[in-house]
Amino acid sequence: MQQYDLIIIGGGPIGLACGLEAQQAGLNYVIIEKGCLVNSLYNYPSNMTFFSTSERLEIGNVPFVSNNAKPTRSEALEYYRRVAIHRKLNIQLFETVEEIKAVEGAENILYEVATSKKNYQANHIIIATGFYDIPYLMNVEGENLPKVTHYYEEPHFYALQKVAVVGANNSAVDAALETWRKGAEVTMIIRQNEIGSRVKYWAKPDIENRIKEGSIKAYFESEVAAIRPFEIDIKTPEGIVTIENDYVIAMTGYQPNLDFLRKIGVTLSADEVMKPTYSEESQETNLPNVYLAGVICGGMNTHSLFIENSRVHATKIIQKITGKTLENLYA
Structure with missing residues (x-):
């Protein structure tokens, strides 16, 4: 069974941002994505243009140059693909996380992660699964x-x-x-x-x-x-x-997989928003060493967080894991 300091669930832009921060901090990590690289962006309409400008979509201090101020879907796919390849991010694609459970009796906090392909163990988990997979x-x-x-x-x-x-x-x-x-x-x-x-x-x-x-x-x-x-x-x-x-x-909208959070023990608010419980300072949930990053932090309020205002989650989480102050690239 492979063991890591950190497992990142979700290979979208925020999951990649978390991977870049983990890599920079010297952590042994893996990103697990159930679809292709930046799967949600891949499923966007072919001719889509982002509302955000390219610099607001950058991760890991890697410049995003587009033909116009607001990049297209194809430009975003090219950018995130080049970042993943150039930075040699450790990513497992087309692999679905099915279960996360604490390892009883472990000397330190340890989680076992079962996927559609294999089992892993990690001291820390980041869930950055977005919301584009389940349509209303x-x-x-x-x-x-x-x-x-x-x-x-x-x-x-x-x-x-x-x-x-x-x-x-x-x-x-x-x-x-x-x-x-x-x-x-x-x-x-x-x-x-x-x-x-x-x-x-x-x-x-x-x-x-x-x-x-x-x-x-x-x-x-x-x-x-x-x-x-x-x-x-x-x-x-x-x-x-x-x-x-x-x-x-x-085009009736999409929703995050909150049932998965509930299944592993993350507490959700009792109202219709079902916002997960987590610390605004560290992104840590009510489960020790389990963190949320990206739009899933908003629960059913999927229009409150975007790539541009949740990239900072990666910095906050890695700071909490390492205990070191990191430069905020997204301020």
Whole structure:
């Protein structure tokens, strides 16, 4: 069984940042990721542009140079891949962590980590698993049909098709605009009475104008009631509306795997946010030597933390583990 000072669960930007700090501190560490490198970013829409500027996405004091101030998904994938390879980070990909448990009777705090491939032991654990893996389901008839997806990749596939886009935030707006521009007949289904307030400032007037002119049909204060192979039912304020439909792109949002935290013994708040218990100074949870980093710290409030404002978690955690004051690269 391999033993480490530190196991980092999650190979996204924050997990990589933790690995860089651990490497710099001389810790024996491994990063375990259930998918590909920066798996969440890989699953972002192909043409996505970040809201943050490139310098705010940097990790480990490695410059991120992009063609424009706000980098694209492909530029981010290239950047994080080069960082991982150039810094020779110790990463195990396509390996799922299934269980974490304390080793009874160990002289010092020790955890056993069981994955889909092997078992490890470590004195410290960082969980940096993000929130992009579990979509919110609509829980309607037909949601499991092949025509329904909760992940949007690129628009060409939907050319000349009747497409329903569910949602009103950035992912939904990007999907609606891009598929419409590739020749799809687009209908948006929105639970609120307007486009989301967090939509990127350059996309919000675009989608509002397309809806206003009628190029994209939008049903506000509405939701999908049922999905069938060639049509869908929409519950609107005026009653059920049935429209022809070829594909449903359900951009209904995603949630962190809080059940995993609960399973290993991390305490969650009793309200609907279910925020995990951890120290703001060290990121340590109620479990000794188990830390949280990144967006998972916010529980169900997934819009409070981003790459740019959670990179500092890596510094705080490694400071706690080593007992040494480290330079804060992200101040």
